[in-house]
Amino acid sequence: MTRIGSSDLSVFPLSLGGNVFGWTADRDASFAVLDAFVAGGGNFIDTADAYSAWVPGNSGGESETIIGEWLASRRPEGLVVATKVSQHPQFRGLSAGNIRRAAEASLDRLGVDAIDLYYAHFDDETVPLEETVAAFGQLVADGLVRYVGVSNYSAERIREWIRIAQASGVALPVAVQPHYNLVHRNDVEEKIIPVATEFDLGLVPYYALASGFLTGKYRSTDATGQSSPRAAGAAKYATEHGLRIIDALQEIGDAHSASITATALAWLRAQPTVVAPIASARTADQVPDLLAGARLELSAEEIARLSSVSAWTPAQV
Numbered sequence: 136m137t138r139i140g141s142s143d144l145s146v147f148p149l150s151l152g153g154n155v156f157g158w159t160a161d162r163d164a165s166f167a168v169l170d171a172f173v174a175g176g177g178n179f180i181d182t183a184d185a186y187s188a189w190v191p192g193n194s195g196g197e198s199e200t201i202i203g204e205w206l207a208s209r210r211p212e213g214l215v216v217a218t219k220v221s222q223h224p225q226f227r228g229l230s231a232g233n234i235r236r237a238a239e240a241s242l243d244r245l246g247v248d249a250i251d252l253y254y255a256h257f258d259d260e261t262v263p264l265e266e267t268v269a270a271f272g273q274l275v276a277d278g279l280v281r282y283v284g285v286s287n288y289s290a291e292r293i294r295e296w297i298r299i300a301q302a303s304g305v306a307l308p309v310a311v312q313p314h315y316n317l318v319h320r321n322d323v324e325e326k327i328i329p330v331a332t333e334f335d336l337g338l339v340p341y342y343a344l345a346s347g348f349l350t351g352k353y354r355s356t357d358a359t360g361q362s363s364p365r366a367a368g369a370a371k372y373a374t375e376h377g378l379r380i381i382d383a384l385q386e387i388g389d390a391h392s393a394s395i396t397a398t399a400l401a402w403l404r405a406q407p408t409v410v411a412p413i414a415s416a417r418t419a420d421q422v423p424d425l426l427a428g429a430r431l432e433l434s435a436e437e438i439a440r441l442s443s444v445s446a447w448t449p450a451q452v
């Protein structure tokens with residue numbers, strides 16, 4: 136187990152992504168995934184109020200509702216549930232009133248008294264940051280939220296958030312959730328990790344498997360004929376360079392009898408400030424690889440080799 140930043144939230148070092156619940160996993164499949172995750176030692180679940188509003192017939196909140204029903208039926212001990220605000224079709228943006236109403240709706244769907252970790256999902260520059268920071272602080276002061284996080288924020292805006300929270304004496308963020316994996320490194324390593332290091336923020340990267348590319352199941356950029364709705368997003372990485380990364384993952388994984396998936400997650404876990412990569416599973420069968428990724432320890436040479444084969448060109452300044 137590991138701790139998220141300066142919080143006292145103790146989590147398994149792999150967070151189970153919830154955007155599949157109510158999308159590629161129906162209620163029964165979602166329950167099976169959640170059961171397998173917890174049976175294997177997992178305790179950290181990531182969702183958002185907006186999941187999965189993009190699915191025809193859905194209106195947002197489906198993932199939280201499924202998680203809430205599962206919590207009510209299983210009553211697991213020591214679970215840490217993170218959710219987010221700003222993208223639900225009925226609760227868009229980060230005005231104070233919207234944050235409050237969205238949080239109350241999430242609490243209701245999840246069936247809990249407090250949200251363990253509540254993220255601002257995307258920055259909303261139409262609202263003064265002072266208003267947003269104060270609204271998150273008030274939720275913590277009122278006991279509806281235990282800890283605050285930010286997702287998809289620039290380094291500058293994270294600094295600004297922290298400056299405002301310090302000046303006004305409200306809860307500081309403890310976690311940052313960026314898009315980060317072996318095929319998407321630049322911005323996070325150049326800008327976000329330095330801020331996370333400076334302010335003791337735990338990094339909780341999403342798309343840890345590049346939507347499935349880093350499982351090794353996409354060997355061509357042509358997604359035609361692939362059944363998964365994620366295929367186009369994942370297959371685009373299957374370039375010559377992308378496939379060299381997969382080959383290195385396979386070779387290193389083989390030395391540990393570990394899958395490509397587990398090896399990719401282990402590399403991410405080894406990066407500075409990373410607390411728990413987030414990855415989702417559509418079926419219970421996919422869960423053991425995710426759990427293995429939380430436990431696999433790569434050597435310094437193996438991590439260096441993966442960093443080298445996935446090397447990126449720093450931005451010109």
Ligand SMILES: NC(=O)c1ccc[n+]([C@@H]2O[C@H](COP(=O)([O-])OP(=O)(O)OC[C@H]3O[C@@H](n4cnc5c(N)ncnc54)[C@H](OP(=O)(O)O)[C@@H]3O)[C@@H](O)[C@H]2O)c1
Pocket residue numbers: 151152153154155159181182256286287312340341342343344345346347348350352363364365366396413414415416417420421422424425
């Ligand atoms: N903060 C944000 O803005 C943001 C944005 C996106 C996601 N997220 C969070 O991050 C989580 C993870 O992102 P993601 O779910 O989109 O992508 P991901 O974790 O990179 O990819 C997960 C997908 O890979 C496939 N997979 C997983 N394990 C596998 C295995 N063992 N073997 C073969 N295939 C496997 C499954 O897709 P198939 O259906 O192809 O099998 C699974 O749904 C989300 O659930 C969400 O909680 C946050």
